[in-house]
Amino acid sequence: MGEPPLLEIKDLGKRFPARAGREPPPWVIQGLSFAVRPGEFLTIIGPSGAGKSTLLNMIAQIDTVTAGEIVFDGQAVDAHDPRTLRPGVDRRIGYVTQDDNLLPWRTTIDNVLFPIEVQGRLNDETKAHAEMLVRAVGLAGYERYYPHELSGGMRKRAALIRTLAYDPPMILMDEPFGAVDAQTRMQLQADLLKLWELGRKTIIFVTHDITEAIALGDRALVLSRQPARIAAEHAIPIPRPRNVQDIFALEGFAAIYERIRAAIQ
Amino acid sequence: MTELTAPTIPETPALSRKWVVLGGRVLLAVSLLLAWEIGARSFGTIFFAPPLAVLARIGELAASGKLVQDIAATLRVSALGFVIACFAGVLLPFLLRRSPRVTDAVEPYIMATMGIPKYALAPWLILWFGIGDAPKLVVVVLMVFYIVFITTFAGIRAVDQRLINMARIAGASEMVISREIIWKSLLPFFFTGLKVALPRAVSATIVGEFLVASEGIGHYIEHSRQVSDTVGVFAGIVIATTLVLAINAVVNVIERRALSWRPVEREMEL
Amino acid sequence: MTRWRTITDRLIVLVIILAAWQIGSAIVGPYWLSSPWAVTSRFVAQMLSGELVRHSGYTIWESVCGAIAGGVPAVLLPFLLRRHPLMVAILDPFMVGGYGAPKLAFAPLFILWFGIGIESKIALVASVVFFIVYFNTLAGVRALDPKLVQMAQIAGASERHVARHIVFPAAVPYIFAGLRIAVPYAIGGAIIAELISSNRGLGYLVQTGAMNFDTTSVFAAILAATLIVHGANWMVNASERVLLRWRPQTAVMVDAGD
Numbered sequence: 171m172g173e174p175p176l177l178e179i180k181d182l183g184k185r186f187p188a189r190a191g192r193e194p195p196p197w198v199i200q201g202l203s204f205a206v207r208p209g210e211f212l213t214i215i216g217p218s219g220a221g222k223s224t225l226l227n228m229i230a231q232i233d234t235v236t237a238g239e240i241v242f243d244g245q246a247v248d249a250h251d252p253r254t255l256r257p258g259v260d261r262r263i264g265y266v267t268q269d270d271n272l273l274p275w276r277t278t279i280d281n282v283l284f285p286i287e288v289q290g291r292l293n294d295e296t297k298a299h300a301e302m303l304v305r306a307v308g309l310a311g312y313e314r315y316y317p318h319e320l321s322g323g324m325r326k327r328a329a330l331i332r333t334l335a336y337d338p339p340m341i342l343m344d345e346p347f348g349a350v351d352a353q354t355r356m357q358l359q360a361d362l363l364k365l366w367e368l369g370r371k372t373i374i375f376v377t378h379d380i381t382e383a384i385a386l387g388d389r390a391l392v393l394s395r396q397p398a399r400i401a402a403e404h405a406i407p408i409p410r411p412r413n414v415q416d417i418f419a420l421e422g423f424a425a426i427y428e429r430i431r432a433a434i435q
Numbered sequence: 436m437t438e439l440t441a442p443t444i445p446e447t448p449a450l451s452r453k454w455v456v457l458g459g460r461v462l463l464a465v466s467l468l469l470a471w472e473i474g475a476r477s478f479g480t481i482f483f484a485p486p487l488a489v490l491a492r493i494g495e496l497a498a499s500g501k502l503v504q505d506i507a508a509t510l511r512v513s514a515l516g517f518v519i520a521c522f523a524g525v526l527l528p529f530l531l532r533r534s535p536r537v538t539d540a541v542e543p544y545i546m547a548t549m550g551i552p553k554y555a556l557a558p559w560l561i562l563w564f565g566i567g568d569a570p571k572l573v574v575v576v577l578m579v580f581y582i583v584f585i586t587t588f589a590g591i592r593a594v595d596q597r598l599i600n601m602a603r604i605a606g607a608s609e610m611v612i613s614r615e616i617i618w619k620s621l622l623p624f625f626f627t628g629l630k631v632a633l634p635r636a637v638s639a640t641i642v643g644e645f646l647v648a649s650e651g652i653g654h655y656i657e658h659s660r661q662v663s664d665t666v667g668v669f670a671g672i673v674i675a676t677t678l679v680l681a682i683n684a685v686v687n688v689i690e691r692r693a694l695s696w697r698p699v700e701r702e703m704e705l
Numbered sequence: 706m707t708r709w710r711t712i713t714d715r716l717i718v719l720v721i722i723l724a725a726w727q728i729g730s731a732i733v734g735p736y737w738l739s740s741p742w743a744v745t746s747r748f749v750a751q752m753l754s755g756e757l758v759r760h761s762g763y764t765i766w767e768s769v770c771g772a773i774a775g776g777v778p779a780v781l782l783p784f785l786l787r788r789h790p791l792m793v794a795i796l797d798p799f800m801v802g803g804y805g806a807p808k809l810a811f812a813p814l815f816i817l818w819f820g821i822g823i824e825s826k827i828a829l830v831a832s833v834v835f836f837i838v839y840f841n842t843l844a845g846v847r848a849l850d851p852k853l854v855q856m857a858q859i860a861g862a863s864e865r866h867v868a869r870h871i872v873f874p875a876a877v878p879y880i881f882a883g884l885r886i887a888v889p890y891a892i893g894g895a896i897i898a899e900l901i902s903s904n905r906g907l908g909y910l911v912q913t914g915a916m917n918f919d920t921t922s923v924f925a926a927i928l929a930a931t932l933i934v935h936g937a938n939w940m941v942n943a944s945e946r947v948l949l950r951w952r953p954q955t956a957v958m959v960d961a962g963d
Contacts, residue, residue, distance in 0.1 A: 544715075
């Protein structure tokens with residue numbers, strides 16, 4: 171793959187500002203570097219804690235960078251000053267957060283259409299696309315329901331297709347399937363892969379679950395403990411399309427799992 | 436000697452429960468009316484106007500058109516004061532939102548002046564504006580303003596920052612964020628304030644009319660008292676209470692419609 | 706460092722307010738708008754002479770008596786009816802009606818019944834306080850976790866024990882919420898009744914001051930009333946803090962005068 175990386179992280183560092191009269195807190199992230207190729211499904215594994223979400227927040231530009239550089243699509247991002255942040259980088263980076271953040275006063279379909287509406291792209295074509303996505307994740311019939319009437323898994327799906335609906339070139343995902351039961355999670359993973367196959371977007375998917383990281387990703391990065399940096403990188407040669415339900419039985423899974431688990435120790 | 440009581444209250448079948456409650460309410464209402472009637476007979480008509488006489492008086496007022504006239508006079512002032520205060524009470528928090536520094540600087544003074552008993556300002560206002568709508572209007576505006584301001588302010592503070600982030604990433608402009616996220620998040624708080632403020636606006640007007648007025652329901656009540664027209668006092672109070680309760684009911688209906696997206700929960704509020 | 710900035714910001718705002726007030730007073734004349742200095746000195750003078758203290762005392766006494774007369778039944782009723790939900794249901798529309806009805810509009814009626822003395826003021830305050838405290842206490846009693854009650858019963862507690870050691874402490878925050886809300890209404894109610902018809906109290910001072918074009922007295926009395934409202938709020942909050950030491954700090958709710 172000779173294409174230039176879509177995203178480059180160079181020596182990234184993050185430290186939260188010191189409170190009045192106190193010592194500055196330790197670095198959350200320090201010396202973090204990696205690159206992401208276009209169309210790649212990258213998973214990042216790390217223990218639950220501030221590091222992973224902070225990293226994604228910086229890439230999505232809803233948080234400032236203390237040190238280092240972020241280069242997105244060939245352009246260096248100026249993210250040291252809160253006032254110059256451009257959240258979502260002109261809608262080219264989507265972000266599926268841990269909380270579904272659905273607007274409680276909008277129905278499912280209106281939530282899915284929210285970014286499209288806000289971007290002024292609401293028309294028959296985009297509506298049809300959104301409705302297709304709703305059906306694809308099994309929410310057909312629930313379009314007019316309010317978020318509080320949906321289960322946790324259903325809300326996650328709605329949040330997921332909300333981002334997919336407006337088609338940003340790169341999507342960040344922060345443990346989106348963390349808070350649902352194992353059965354639902356596997357179904358969501360399968361849905362996600364199915365949808366990803368359709369468009370092959372660039373995805374950065376953060377999780378603490380090694381199995382999930384292997385099942386979904388082309389490549390898995392392991393984050394160290396604070397101050398976080400890339401501790402290891404593992405290519406995942408398991409061929410696609412993958413059957414998430416039987417991931418344990420797939421060729422090569424056990425070996426990669428062991429390698430990654432050992433690296434985390 | 437300790438006694439173990441059953442952990443749950445014994446269940447009565449749902450249907451008979453409904454009838455018991457309904458029956459109990461009717462019984463209570465009838466008893467209250469009877470007590471009223473008995474009170475009129477025992478304590479004399481100076482203190483208690485007989486219910487039928489009160490009803491008759493209300494009928495007279497309705498027929499002569501004075502009822503409508505007085506209600507209109509009271510509602511005119513309440514509505515105007517309410518609208519002005521709502522406008523200011525909603526606008527100010529939105530403006531303050533832009534500058535946390537100004538908000539911090541000004542907040543203690545808003546809290547301090549909120550403690551001023553607004554009605555105590557009435558005589559001074561009468562001094563300034565004379566007998567007319569103005570003193571009542573100012574009192575109503577002040578009363579409603581604080582309620583709406585406090586609830587709107589709390590509502591804005593309570594807006595979920597994560598929803599705002601999500602909207603920003605999706606490409607929403609500041610205007611859209613204000614309109615869609617902040618305003619909609621705000622609505623439940625706003626209605627809580629409204630439910631309290633609207634009836635208070637009316638009752639504040641009525642009280643203002645005690646002190647100065649030539650028309651309006653409050654004026655009618657106080658005037659009746661001054662000429663020892665007990666029937667009039669009772670009639671006026673019944674009218675005032677009915678008016679305020681009716682307004683309460685209307686606001687509740689509007690709230691249910693506007694907030695239909697909310698999960699149904701029992702709320703206890705101001 | 707930002708703390709200092711906030712403090713100086715607030716001082717600046719204070720100076721601006723006082724300056725505007727002073728200038729306004731100079732423009733329209735002291736009969737229409739008394740100046741900050743005049744009000745403060747009159748306030749101090751009246752405090753020292755005891756006059757303000759005396760009238761404040763009447764108003765406070767009316768509010769306190771009314772608050773007790775209204776508050777005590779309002780707190781007791783939900784506890785007594787805890788095991789009789791049917792009674793609560795029967796009473797509900799009457800309570801809601803009473804809560805929604807404009808009690809202050811009843812002021813002339815109370816004056817008619819009880820005369821212009823202290824009783825009418827107490828009655829008014831009591832009626833205002835009762836409904837507010839009733840609903841808040843009811844919410845507190847209802848919000849109780851039934852598992853705690855079961856635990857106590859298994860351990861052998863009697864009905865009275867349960868009420869005193871389980872239900873009451875759980876309801877205390879709600880009762881205080883009700884008191885906090887009721888305080889300004891209690892004092893306001895007393896003052897209104899005094900404004901309409903009285904020969905003592907802060908409302909009386911305001912009324913006579915206004916009739917004599919003595920805006921300085923009016924403002925001094927209003928200042929006293931405001932301080933009383935804030936003082937009462939502070940006392941309610943302080944006693945709540947003492948009684949609820951066991952509670953983790955919860956988010957501060959919107960609050961009059963805090």
